[in-house]
Amino acid sequence: MDVHDDDTDSVGNARRARWTATGTGVLLALAGLAAALMRLAASARAVVPAAYALGAVFCALAAFLGSRGRTRRALWLLIVGVTVMAFGDQAD
Numbered sequence: 001m002d003v004h005d006d007d008t009d010s011v012g013n014a015r016r017a018r019w020t021a022t023g024t025g026v027l028l029a030l031a032g033l034a035a036a037l038m039r040l041a042a043s044a045r046a047v048v049p050a051a052y053a054l055g056a057v058f059c060a061l062a063a064f065l066g067s068r069g070r071t072r073r074a075l076w077l078l079i080v081g082v083t084v085m086a087f088g089d090q091a092d
Contacts, residue, residue: 036049052085055088062078
């Protein structure tokens with residue numbers, strides 16, 4: 001294994017991390033938006049759809065940061081977004 005193999009592996013790992021952060025962020029943002037719309041249509045308290053929408057915003061921001069290569073920050077924003085959605089779901 002020479003130096004070029006290590007460079008290729010790290011570039012491939014970084015590319016996979018960006019795609020994973022971006023894809024996960026988009027998927028969770030869409031799921032949060034769909035849940036917010038479903039809860040808004042139902043007779044839920046206003047805090048529940050707002051929590052889902054806020055969590056979706058965090059996940060969308062994570063997708064943006066992930067596409068820019070800020071995968072660590074994207075991971076933390078994904079965690080925050082899903083946590084906000086979970087707390088909103090528990091408020092129901």
